[in-house]
Amino acid sequence: NAGVTQTPKFQVLKTGQSMTLQCAQDMNHEYMSWYRQDPGMGLRLIHYSVGAGITDQGEVPNGYNVSRSTTEDFPLRLLSAAPSQTSVYFCASSGGGGNTIYFGEGSWLTVV
Amino acid sequence: GDSVTQMEGPVTLSEEAFLTINCTYTATGYPSLFWYVQYPGEGLQLLLKATKADDKGSNKGFEATYRKETTSFHLEKGSVQVSDSAVYFCALSVSGGSYIPTFGRGTSLIVHP
Numbered sequence: 372n373a374g375v376t377q378t379p380k381f382q383v384l385k386t387g388q389s390m391t392l393q394c395a396q397d398m399n400h401e402y403m404s405w406y407r408q409d410p411g412m413g414l415r416l417i418h419y420s421v422g423a424g425i426t427d428q429g430e431v432p433n434g435y436n437v438s439r440s441t442t443e444d445f446p447l448r449l450l451s452a453a454p455s456q457t458s459v460y461f462c463a464s465s466g467g468g469g470n471t472i473y474f475g476e477g478s479w480l481t482v483v
Numbered sequence: 484g485d486s487v488t489q490m491e492g493p494v495t496l497s498e499e500a501f502l503t504i505n506c507t508y509t510a511t512g513y514p515s516l517f518w519y520v521q522y523p524g525e526g527l528q529l530l531l532k533a534t535k536a537d538d539k540g541s542n543k544g545f546e547a548t549y550r551k552e553t554t555s556f557h558l559e560k561g562s563v564q565v566s567d568s569a570v571y572f573c574a575l576s577v578s579g580g581s582y583i584p585t586f587g588r589g590t591s592l593i594v595h596p
């Protein structure tokens with residue numbers, strides 16, 4: 372079972388470049404989200420979606436953009452990368468409140 | 484709003500020691516409670532969960548009991564192994580409420596041989 376698939380696993384960007392982190396799930400989950408994880412900061416929610424065509428901001432949305440055109444896919448776009456966006460990014464999905472959250476394996480992003 | 488508080492780490496133990504990682508929560512509604520584990524270089528994965536008061540979740544020798552009276556969900560293991568070294572996250576999610584789960588900050592566990 373694929374579960375939640377994230378790509379790429381590792382990426383190095385130069386300041387000012389843009390890129391898209393891909394996320395796909397095959398569990399027909401309505402809820403999808405993106406987190407970043409930094410040392411000592413736990414998980415911080417960037418953006419989330421409760422269904423196709425519906426997205427909303429989380430705790431740290433600045434510098435990121437999302438869209439949800441299908442149930443399966445939820446890409447995260449970095450518009451103009453900054454060194455402060457160096458982090459590990461996780462995509463997650465679930466069937467809704469009270470349900471288990473499934474995470475991707477993470478994307479390690481370095482902005483130089 | 485909802486919140487999860489877990490003990491700060493790192494927790495450092497010798498192999499075969501007893502483990503407790505404390506987790507308390509506040510929530511509106513009736514939350515399900517979870518423990519997730521993150522091994523080095525990997526994503527979070529579900530370790531165990533409990534969906535109602537007095538339920539006990541268990542997996543891989545780990546246990547946690549949903550205590551509504553103390554709003555707690557402490558993680559325990561009787562004898563830890565080096566392979567248990569990881570970061571452990573307590574979390575809650577409310578059925579019928581917001582889709583957004585609430586996570587604790589994570590507790591790093593280091594087990595020495």
